[in-house]
Amino acid sequence: MPHDDVTTPSVTTEQNNQEVLDVFGKHRDLASLPVTENDMPIGLINRAIFMSQMSKPYHRELYNRKSCIAFMDKEPLVVDAAMSIEALTFKAVEYGEKALADGFIIARDGRFLGIGHGLQLMRVVADMQAEKNRQIMHSIDYASTIQRSMLRPSREALARTLDDAGLVWEPRDVVGGDFYHFAAFEDGWFAALADCTGHGVPGAFLTLISSSILTQAIEQRGPRDPGALLMAVNRGIKQMLGQLDGNDETPGSNDGMDAAFFWFDNASRRLAFAGAKSALFVLQPGDEEGEIVDGERMGVGYVDTDLDFTWQNRFVQTQPGSVVFVTTDGLIDQIGGPKEIAFGKRRIRETIRGSRHASAARINEAVLDQYRAWQGHHRRRDDLTFFCFRVQ
Template sequence: MPDAAAASYLQDYRPRFRQPSAGDLCIDVPAIGTDQNNEQVMEVFTRHRELMSLPVVEGGQPIGLINRNIFLSQMSRPFHREIYNRKSCIAFMDKEPLVVDAGMAIEELTQRAVAFGEKALTDGFIITRDGVFAGVGQGLPLMRVVADMQEARNRQVMHSIEYASVIQRSMLRTSREALAQTRLDADLVWEPRDVVGGDFYQFSAMPEGWFATVADCTGHGVPGAFMTLIASITLSKAIEQHGPRDPARLLSSVNRSIKQMLGQVDGQDETPGSDDGMDAACFWFDAAKRQLCFAGAKTALFLLHPGQAGVEMIDGERKGVGYVDSDIDFAWTNRCVPLQPGSLVFVTTDGLIDQIGGPKAIAFGKRRIRELLLAQRERPTADINRALLDALQAWQGPHHRRDDLSFFCFRV
């Protein structure tokens, strides 16, 4: 939000409402002392499965945070428990977490969190009172408070949403640029239903192959955009931790992170009204083997080999990522498919498949996608996607667009 718009917004807001502060976001969580070891850290994380980060204190003052996922990943390595169990808990501690006073205003806290980087939103931040540890704050409640404050004035809300669209598109730009720089015959369509959307994509190329994701998060508009931020960041962290070659493992890692972040653990919704997650398709293409490794969460793959009479469909698991009913240890499956020169691959979120239209007001469906892919199989992928968009627009007619729209078409 531009400074002038922010100033106008706050001038209208402050006389009518008490300004929330960091203390309103403070959550009472366990803390651990520097004299305690990693075995005791493991016991705390085992007892508190919803705990994303464990504060470390010394003399009542916070000195660091232990990230749950990083800690468990390190301790699961061969012989690491034997080596580190009896060592001090500071071995895996982030020594420079964001620390704020409980009296800090939300506006200043938001600016500090953004300047501090994405770990302040994913790992959380420490809150103190008069320099003494009081608890932790988390990125999602902070974003919710900011959203509530924005909604107090509709004009400012719309202004911020338009600016959020710029931010969301900027987040996706790196992947688009990476795709454009490859020699791959590929085309990507991303059209949010509203100003911002709940779909996102990622693409990255390496000498030995490339990785791509097309995902549909819960909701659309502002809630959907918040979920894309959460899902995209957790996916990036999973790729940093595990690498891009095992899409199924990445989905499992994101599933675990989203459930812990949103308190959707053990089949229970610890945050009333929260049952959020994403459907997604993740790919790793091995250039040397000319093999596509695919893992899907309630998302299917359309595949058409040269000379093939019909479009083959490869289904993903019928389980979404992060939702209340998704087990925290659910394991997705990689489906590895050898591709021939000229093989055409297509994947879409349900915004295309479920769009209502036609004379009987029914869904566009998968059959029409298969028919169009067959009819357009010899054309460049950009032309194929344009033909799909034209067919969808004709099918939709006067009906309202139901969902965000994202699909990815490529030929090897």
């Protein structure tokens, strides 16, 4: 509870307005003067209002010798010294501007103790909020360390396995709801990009859950059937979050992810792809337009996704020089440009086609440059994750 370290000036109901004038004259920084009766606070005299009244013609002659209650606010905010800052803040806001402008009386066991000031209260609250924010940001920064540690093995495996590939992962906030997974095997490699519900800390929590379920599914089923892995992750998320038919353990919970899972066979260069509200863009050598390979229009793990929903595998026969690009919707949905519309898939395809002879990393840079130019002054809407590789 904030209050002055020095004794707070006050007057009793037995004192008159001349004595109030004397107190205000002695304490020129005093905005309000508490009034007590038998040590019990009963009112508050606002300096500005009091001086305005007493400066009117003949008011001094009329009121000087009268009790100080004449210009007293009879319903000031009185709070107990044991009240927490949080409770006091809500109380002061509920009481209105008067409590912040005039101050409030502090009492203990009903007896006058001192006076608190609105500005002082706001400073204390601001300091407390700043400390809370500092602690929260420290926790979020540590959460970012955990999330990046989770993703590091995949990024390192990607760098070791593919000579011409690029990955962009940029959370909208310090932590994000997108994640990726990459694992190499003797006969090929598996990759996944996923966009979990939400951003920031809630989204990051879901990435840890979903990534863990995916890792277990690969260990149990192997990496070569992306559709089956999507089914396994769907069941895992629904069971983990209690999002099953007739289950009310987590009311209001409806979380999941959109994802692209794919397996690349080294010998045949055939790509097996399964998508949950995700698609691949494939640009073959000699193909000027490129091909969109769509996944299923059903997300993973959500309440309205059946427990046994089947994601079909799509197969793409690639060849040396083929470029494959996949992204979460943070890139596609960003609002910008002169008409303030979504960036869209068409601009992505045009940028890739225009950079088709560059490295995969350079293609990503070109896409990112176009994205940022399109975004302009608009707020970033979502996490940003996309992956490009060229078949060797």
